[in-house]
Amino acid sequence: MGEKIQVKVEASNRHVHLSRHDADVLFGEGYEFGVHKELSQPGQFSAQDRITLVCEDRKIENVRVLGPFRDESQVEISRTDAFNLKLNVPLKHSGDLEGSPGITLVGPKGRVKLDRGVIISHRHLHASEDEAGRLGLKHGDLVNLRVPSIKEIIFNNVMVRVSSDYKLAFHIDFDDANACFFEEGILAELV
Amino acid sequence: MGEKIQVKVEASNRHVHLSRHDADVLFGEGYEFGVHKELSQPGQFSAQDRITLVCEDRKIENVRVLGPFRDESQVEISRTDAFNLKLNVPLKHSGDLEGSPGITLVGPKGRVKLDRGVIISHRHLHASEDEAGRLGLKHGDLVNLRVPSIKEIIFNNVMVRVSSDYKLAFHIDFDDANACFFEEGILAELV
Numbered sequence: 001m002g003e004k005i006q007v008k009v010e011a012s013n014r015h016v017h018l019s020r021h022d023a024d025v026l027f028g029e030g031y032e033f034g035v036h037k038e039l040s041q042p043g044q045f046s047a048q049d050r051i052t053l054v055c056e057d058r059k060i061e062n063v064r065v066l067g068p069f070r071d072e073s074q075v076e077i078s079r080t081d082a083f084n085l086k087l088n089v090p091l092k093h094s095g096d097l098e099g100s101p102g103i104t105l106v107g108p109k110g111r112v113k114l115d116r117g118v119i120i121s122h123r124h125l126h127a128s129e130d131e132a133g134r135l136g137l138k139h140g141d142l143v144n145l146r147v148p149s150i151k152e153i154i155f156n157n158v159m160v161r162v163s164s165d166y167k168l169a170f171h172i173d174f175d176d177a178n179a180c181f182f183e184e185g186i187l188a189e190l191v
Numbered sequence: 192m193g194e195k196i197q198v199k200v201e202a203s204n205r206h207v208h209l210s211r212h213d214a215d216v217l218f219g220e221g222y223e224f225g226v227h228k229e230l231s232q233p234g235q236f237s238a239q240d241r242i243t244l245v246c247e248d249r250k251i252e253n254v255r256v257l258g259p260f261r262d263e264s265q266v267e268i269s270r271t272d273a274f275n276l277k278l279n280v281p282l283k284h285s286g287d288l289e290g291s292p293g294i295t296l297v298g299p300k301g302r303v304k305l306d307r308g309v310i311i312s313h314r315h316l317h318a319s320e321d322e323a324g325r326l327g328l329k330h331g332d333l334v335n336l337r338v339p340s341i342k343e344i345i346f347n348n349v350m351v352r353v354s355s356d357y358k359l360a361f362h363i364d365f366d367d368a369n370a371c372f373f374e375e376g377i378l379a380e381l382v
Contacts, residue, residue, distance in 0.1 A: 079369040154345035178270035179370035
């Protein structure tokens, strides 16, 4: 079956992507985010800044802002978070906000009531065009990835997302990460 | 490959099993637990009563007590809970408390400081001797179980636990449940 193909696994904690407009309301006109950490996907970073998610009488504090700005704000949480907020949140791929519920974002300078934008972001495999070509994969393919650990899991039907802006990495959320006893540096294997 | 073998999946939220002694301290001498729900495993039940787990400045409230009494108290939490409590908790099979950390239990009548007993309970497949025989499985076998869903997972290396006290069911914790979008009534398939 040829060589074993291994991929870096990255676990994404809950976070928000903000529009320029919403960032202005939450942090003040023209506010620029300080970089906390460059992420694996080129140009993406986690900001030093955090906000609070509020949903009726429930809230989650210290939710990290990711940059750069997007056209529309998007909140990515786990299913555990969704249950804690008592919010019915659909599983979606990033950018597909159709039918997603809203939530209130609270920052140091103001609050924004989103009409939509809260999703559970589906697992996905990022790849550049070169990497995808080398692995024989194309955008939209579904692959199975085994994460070896004492709580080993094979994640089935993981969507491949190919772009010249991407770099090879398997992204999972914190439910997935805790279920498979994720540790920094762990490699998944295409099966 | 013969017929498809399907197994009921049950998701266990965090809970505690108590010794008679610890129950006396937490709820009062000779206290008997009211049954909230009979569980699938014969004789096991969730009680109406709940306690609080306290670990330094962190706590988790409303943790369900399970009956009947055990020789030694045991606290089963998810990895998400362990991170929230900032407690280093090993993955163990129920009953193996060697090297597990302690925690403080708080009930309506008192508190108990356990020296050990907190575990992340490993996934397992319960089966009676008859059921195991019919499936060609024996106690201690490792099997792989696929849970079909929009976030499909194959759980690898699930230990088979056979006893005349058991009934066929695949037990997972809430990290696993949320990772695979568990819904009541879902069936896993032996692969």
